[in-house]
Amino acid sequence: MSSSRARKTYHHGDLRQALVQAGLELARAGGPEAVVLREATRRAGVAPNAAYRHFANREALFGAVRAAALGALARAIEQEMDAARGIEDAAQRSRALLAAVGRGYLGFAQAETGWFRSAFAWGAYDVEVAPDAAHTASMGLNPFELLGYALDAMRDAGVLAAERRPGAEFLAWSAVHGMALLMIDGPLRHAPPPMRQVLALRLLDMVEKGL
Template sequence: MTGYHHGNLREALVLAAVELGREKGPDGVVIREVARRTGVSHNAAYRHFADRDELLREVARVGHEELARTMVDRKRRVRVKDPVDRARRRLREVGKGYVDYALAEPGLFAVAFSSVDIADLTVAYQQLTDALDECLEVGFLPPGKRDGAELSCWAGVHGFAMLYSTGPMREASKKDRDADLNRLLDRIDDSLKA
């Protein structure tokens, strides 16, 4: 970032903080560094954010919005006419989008889950809820399995994302990782069907 000149300082500070989050994760989002990158004093930054936690929540919100967009983009790729197959594939693509984002943006993904406000989770979480509701509506997911299905699906892909983005599986080849993700999504699919 080249520095702040005129306009919306708060927005410029958030953009600088997002870049720090991308580069260094939650520990890298520091108001003094954000102010330095924006070209203003840290006192000027504190006029827009009461403390680091408030700034971190803003960066987390951006991360959740980007995560949700990635999930939506993946879901929109599904072009299948059969309603059951379409619902199943859309649920699968929501999971793949979640993992895609975690792998592409490990720093910002970490920030997104370091300072979580449940309201920020709603946008991404809604993609999962909608996909599961669609599976229920077309008869793939029986009503008795619908309650709590979000948690099982989310825990599966979140755990996978952590293992392969910053955890012990981060050195796995793309081919192995993709095969492992497909196996995980197969197991989730199997657990949901009637």
């Protein structure tokens, strides 16, 4: 893309979104370390200096990419939750919602590993993601809040004792996140899909019963 065409294309502020999209493509293929400002500008078809009107540095771009990855995870979870919300019985619905959050989380980790790693990157890539609609879906909740929503439904339905609700999201999250890491980076990364599916269902059942 020529510089004149780039100026015309991005003249109304589309460049920021084009850079985020380029960053998402990089993250999808290579995880957080692949998100490099210069490469994002190259893919967007503009000179490197043009990016600084929107992102002061690589960390700023990565923050936007991370927020978008969290948004994609929220959408994946909501898709799993859609069927559960139609269940009439409150107790069954709440259990189905919790299982849906776990399925969406584990499915996303395996299907979009680069985005998953970017969403939960730490160390040199641990940038703050301020509250922003970019990392939520239609319900306006981020992935962690969607888990809280399911747990609140269990409490309200009498499935989860009120005194056991505080902090329950951290217990459930740690179990499912640990399984996700085993599946993408650990000994389960070479396991056949049917085995992973069975283990995921057993884990989600264990989490519910443990709560």
